[in-house]
Amino acid sequence: MRLSVRRQDVFLAAGLAVLASVVAVSFGSGRRPDALGWTLLLALHVPLAWRRRAPLTVLCVMIPLIAFYHQQEYDHSAPTAASMVLLYTVAVTGSTRRTVTIGCAVVSLMLVLKVGHGMAGVAESFQITGWIVSMLVLGGYLRVHRQLTRTALERAERAERTREEEARRRVAEERLRIARDLHDLLAHSITLIGVQTSVAAHVLSEDPGRLDRAAVAKALDDIADTCRSARGELRTTLEVLRDHGPLDDDHGPLDERGPLPGLDGLPDLAATARAAGAEVELSVVAKVVPAAVGAAAYRIVQEALTNAVRHGGRADLTVRVGVHERDGALRVDVTDDGAGTGDGTPGFGLVGMRERVRSVGGTLDAGPRDEPGERAGFVVSAVLPLRARGEEGAR
Numbered sequence: 027m028r029l030s031v032r033r034q035d036v037f038l039a040a041g042l043a044v045l046a047s048v049v050a051v052s053f054g055s056g057r058r059p060d061a062l063g064w065t066l067l068l069a070l071h072v073p074l075a076w077r078r079r080a081p082l083t084v085l086c087v088m089i090p091l092i093a094f095y096h097q098q099e100y101d102h103s104a105p106t107a108a109s110m111v112l113l114y115t116v117a118v119t120g121s122t123r124r125t126v127t128i129g130c131a132v133v134s135l136m137l138v139l140k141v142g143h144g145m146a147g148v149a150e151s152f153q154i155t156g157w158i159v160s161m162l163v164l165g166g167y168l169r170v171h172r173q174l175t176r177t178a179l180e181r182a183e184r185a186e187r188t189r190e191e192e193a194r195r196r197v198a199e200e201r202l203r204i205a206r207d208l209h210d211l212l213a214h215s216i217t218l219i220g221v222q223t224s225v226a227a228h229v230l231s232e233d234p235g236r237l238d239r240a241a242v243a244k245a246l247d248d249i250a251d252t253c254r255s256a257r258g259e260l261r262t263t264l265e266v267l268r269d270h271g272p273l274d275d276d277h278g279p280l281d282e283r284g285p286l287p288g289l290d291g292l293p294d295l296a297a298t299a300r301a302a303g304a305e306v307e308l309s310v311v312a313k314v315v316p317a318a319v320g321a322a323a324y325r326i327v328q329e330a331l332t333n334a335v336r337h338g339g340r341a342d343l344t345v346r347v348g349v350h351e352r353d354g355a356l357r358v359d360v361t362d363d364g365a366g367t368g369d370g371t372p373g374f375g376l377v378g379m380r381e382r383v384r385s386v387g388g389t390l391d392a393g394p395r396d397e398p399g400e401r402a403g404f405v406v407s408a409v410l411p412l413r414a415r416g417e418e419g420a421r
Contacts, residue, residue: 031078032075032079035074035075035076035077035078036075038074038111039071039072039073039074039075040071042071042074042107042108042111043067043068043071043108045107046067046071046104046105046107046108047064047067047068047104049101049103049104049106050063050064050067050100050101050104053103055101055102055103056099056100056101056102056103057099057100057101058100058101059100059101059104062098063095063098063100063101066091066094066095066098066100067095067100067104067105069091070088070091070092070095070105070108071108073087073088074088074108074111074112077111077112077115078115078119081115081116081119081120082116082120084112084115085112085116085128088108088109088112089132089135092105092108092109093135093139096139097139106157110157110161113128113129113132113158113161113162113165114161114162114164114165115165116128116162116165117129117161117162117163117164117165117166117169118165118166118168118169118172119165119169120169122166125162125165125166126162128162129158129159129162132158133155133158136151136154136155136158137151202381205378206325206378206381206382207259207325208260212256215252215253215255215256217302217332217335217336218248218252218298218299218301218302218332218335219249219252219253223245223249226242226245226246226249248298248301248302251298251301252298252301255294255298287320287321287324287325288315288317288320288321288323288324289310289312289315289320289323289324289349291324292308292310292323292324292327292347292349293308295324295327295328295331296308296331296347298331299331299334299335299345302335303335303343304331304334304335304343304344304345304362305342305343305344305345306331306344306345306346306347307344307345307346307347308347309346309347309348309349309350310349310350311349311350311351312349312350312351312356313351315351315356315412316386316412318385318386319356319386319410319411319412321382322382322383322385322386322388322408322410323349323356323358323408323410325378325379325382326358326360326379326382326383326390326406326408327347327349327358327360329375329376329378329379330345330347330360330362330379330406331345331347331360332375333375333404334360334362334364334404337364337404343362343363343364344362344363345360345361345362346359346360346361346362347359347360348360351412354411354412354413355388355409355410355411355412356409356410356412357407357408357409357410358406358407358408358409358410359405359406359407359408360405360406360407361395361403361404361405361406362403362404362405363403364403364404376392379392379406379408383408383410386410386411387410387411388408388409388410388411389408389409390406390407390408390409391405391406391407391408392404392405392406392407393405
């Protein structure tokens with residue numbers, strides 16, 4: 027079991043006291059300690075038990091005891107180890123300025139004590155000064171090294187936290203993207219299948235004796251086409267989940283999502299809406315646009331057509347879809363003349379459209395048309411900048 031810092035210092039002080047006692051009776055310069063000398067020698071080691079908790083206090087207590095011990099001409103080598111540990115502690119726990127100040131003060135005090143010893147005292151002073159400087163430099167070096175190590179660890183931990191937060195953010199964005207895609211796909215497909223099924227049921231029940239087989243076959247073919255299209259998009263989404271692991275931080279980048287739907291898919295959306303009984307007027311005037319902007323426009327039109335077919339409430343529903351590039355932005359306008367006003371329980375369609383528009387730095391307005399009459403309808407209008415955020419807002 028690891029010892030506490032205080033207990034380590036106590037054991038160190040005791041060990042240094044034993045070492046000093048052995049030196050005092052074995053070798054070194056100066057006379058052997060008498061009762062006063064032993065008292066001073068042992069007493070000056072006691073403060074070392076608090077050297078890391080209060081280094082300056084320990085310094086102020088030990089320096090006078092050490093100075094008085096040397097002044098009495100006791101064995102000068104005995105307290106050397108304790109003196110070096112004290113100087114190292116002061117350097118390793120304080121600033122560079124404090125270390126230099128204390129070093130100069132200790133050297134000055136030592137010179138004052140040795141000034142009366144002639145040339146021998148001068149030679150010994152140089153030797154002692156070398157030890158003092160060595161301990162202070164060692165302590166200062168270790169202090170800087172520890173600071174650099176601590177800073178590096180903090181920086182690494184901060185980078186790790188940032189990486190984890192970024193991974194969690196990307197996972198959340200990917201989940202939201204997949205939820206939007208699945209909502210758009212399923213809502214669009216199920217709505218069309220429901221409308222086409224209603225058409226087939228109407229044909230079957232209208233006049234069983236004069237069954238319009240061609241109309242029924244067309245309705246069933248439309249349902250099959252819608253199912254095939256939905257199955258293909260659903261397979262693409264699931265392949266992204268399976269191959270690239272977007273919900274797992276350890277499975278690589280989340281940006282490899284395969285080809286995005288774009289403006290070239292708008293005629294197919296219009297055709298499926300027409301198959302559901304709506305009259306769709308499509309106008310697309312745009313050059314090559316960023317993939318993320320094209321995907322956002324595609325999904326907005328898809329959701330708007332789905333809502334128009336679902337909530338239009340008319341057999342002669344007309345939907346006008348305009349996608350035009352103007353003033354550095356792609357403008358998407360979808361207007362219908364249905365009876366639905368969007369006053370029912372809100373779903374996720376409009377929320378998903380707004381999120382897609384925000385992902386490319388655009389704006390969206392959606393609501394009932396500000397026109398009187400029962401055919402006022404609903405309008406969706408989006409402005410998607412062509413320069414802002416481009417591909418980084420993909421899907």
